[in-house]
Amino acid sequence: MRLSPAELTALVDAKETSPHRFLGLHPLAGGGLVARSLFPWASACELVPDGPTKPVPMKQLHASGVFEIELPGSALFRYRFRVTYPDGVSRIVDDPYRFLPTISEDDLFLLGKGDDHRAHYKLGSHVRTLDGVLGVSFAVWAPSARRVSVVGDHNLWNGHAHPMRNLGASGIWEIFIPGVHPGARYKYEIVGPHDATPFLKTDPYGLHFEPSPNHAAIVCDLSKFVWNDATWMEARRSRDLRSRPMSVYEVHLASWRRVPEEGGRVLGYRELGEQLATYCVKMGFTHVELMPPSEHPFDGSWGYQVTGFYAPTHRFGSPLDFMTMVDALHRANMGVIVDWVPAHFPRDFFALARFDGTHLYEHADPRLGEHQDWGTLIFNYGRHEVRGFLVCSALSWLERFHIDGLRVDAVASMLYLDYSRKAGEWVPNRYGGRENIEAIEFLKQVNSLVHLYQPGVAMIAEESTSFPGVTKSVPEGGLGFDFKWNMGWMHDTLDYFRQDPLFRKFNHDKLTFGMLYQWTEAFVQSFSHDEVVHGKGSLIGKMGGGDDATKAANLRCLLALQWSWPGKKTLFMGCEFGQFAEWKYDASLDWHLLDYPIHLGVQRLVADLNKLYVADASLAENELRPESFNWLVADDGAQSVLAFERRGRDCAWTVAGNFTPVERTYRLGVPFPGRWEEALNTDSKHYAGHGLGNLGGVEAEAIPCQGRPYSIEVRLPGLSMVIFRQSSAKPKA
16 A cells, blocks of 8 residues: 555645545555555644554655655554644644544445435534544535545645545545534535536535525534423324314514514524414414524525525524424424425525536426526436435434424425426426426425324425325325415415405305315415515405404404314414514514504404314314315305304304405304304404404204204304304214
8 A cells, every 4th residue: 555656646636536545554565554644734743653652753755744654563553643833833633534434335325325314314514433532524425526625624624634535436425534523614625527626515414504605514413402392292203283273373583573672683593482482372373384494595585595404594593502492392382393495496606506516416407407486496306315315304304303394395396397487498207298207206205204204293285286186195196295285275365355345245256166175185274474575465454445443354354264264274473463564584573563452453363263273173183074164155245244164073163254344144054052152253342343243152043044953143243253163062964
């Protein structure tokens, strides 16, 4: 293992793809040992064997910092180096080139197939102790690179100091560097296949990143964190979310609440955990959904242009702080869902784009690899390693950070090759169709693996088309999601409430049409951030007709309809108290509006809707099946009245809405005799309404109506929804 002039030149010029072959301690063919070291800028180096043996000076082979010594004997031994620099400073260091690879041949085989579901524990940076030495292992996939080095604080960002070894056909480069500690910044310096000049990339598997403009990854050790949510996590494994009430509060962390006394600073993860837990418990939500908390460079993307698919953004603290936030929410019995974005990634050159100098994560053909709407790049789902990268990203959030669900963004853009493209701008699949077969298989795979490894976790699709079987299981031929946002119902309902009440009778079908497809999927009725940005106005601002009080009355009707309609619920922050201003990602919500009765009233209504929804939990047991719902009045467009029945195992609701300002007296059929409690009335003075209603309840009469053996005559205030209930009712055939 003597070093030829060409091999020495390759080491000096950082062009050697397997530096471990020459650096470190090696047997010589004719007997004896040779030790070599690489310390750029060093003026001297000594070999320091373990034990009482004195340090041995090494010969300098090259002025750039390559040293060598030949030794007698054949047995390898432990050693370190004493390195001296021109300023006289010396330090004793362990040799990074004496350690075996941290990734096994079996690992490489599975990583190459995209079937290593724990890739995030092998690739990236990891604090380890090898042979009694504490340090950090680094591994990165860059198959077309001619050289990859780890650069960072530990080596003054010198790409010649720590070249990595190439682990063969896997395309993975690896090194263990002793003495690197959590908090150290690093990047990969890469020489691409056609590049003369190296370029820097952040770690695709990084857990923590520094802010712009540097974007360096930061070594992070999560192993010391102590979770206090064991009770929650154990219960989660046996939880069937489809049969439980699920009311989700969607939050953008940077703009939910700020600290005006401190210049409007954002809250940190730890503050957010405590304050969100307190607020959501008060409001009765069951889950918090975070708009993408993944690392991203541009605030204005709201987190949807991700550069760190494994890392909570630095904006609110460290990954350990993020874990503290999740832990606080779990201890308050609050589930945590995060938005996850496997549909695309930004072009920022410091991240995934052309990672090793080639189109590695994205398609080379722009008809497949460029997202025209967002100016981003589309993942190559047909490449095993890319698919494995995304699968492990999902699993990492659920396992490392105890996340309870992933809301998968922009699923429609993944399903169709011609999504937002004209003829000639897309490439058909191998069968000549428009479906993205590779993306479909990826979605099936990730949903199957999430349910295998993390039972009780919810996978939610934001999917805006009629693609069949989104929430059917994979064995049944579906995509395997647990829920799908009901975009059609959302659009139709908002279109209806935009109308002046005078014209609503001509649009009554918008309220009833959704029931024609309600049972085709497991739906979440959602009013999300997408409805209150880009000039669309706020939710209360969309309401048709009249002054602010009238708009608030309409908003109360809208929210009561959402909560009484079958399906899970999602509501974006600010909508729960009727914020008039359109959402701004860089400013706090207008919490001062709660000083005004109409806004406080909307907030009280949402809290009471959640309380009622959770209290009558048996309604949620079958709310995704048609037996949970029956129409009572679907065709009274002339009076803009709607009424329906909800059935649970131990309760029944009769729900009526009057969507004009004209008060009406109406007879509704009910299945059971006795008193029907007025459980909720959106016109209550408690909600800043007029206080008209039914004095707390009505008695059923033996007057058949609407196919029911009994009926109740009720007062329906103008612009109101009223829910009547019997808690002891026994559903009958």
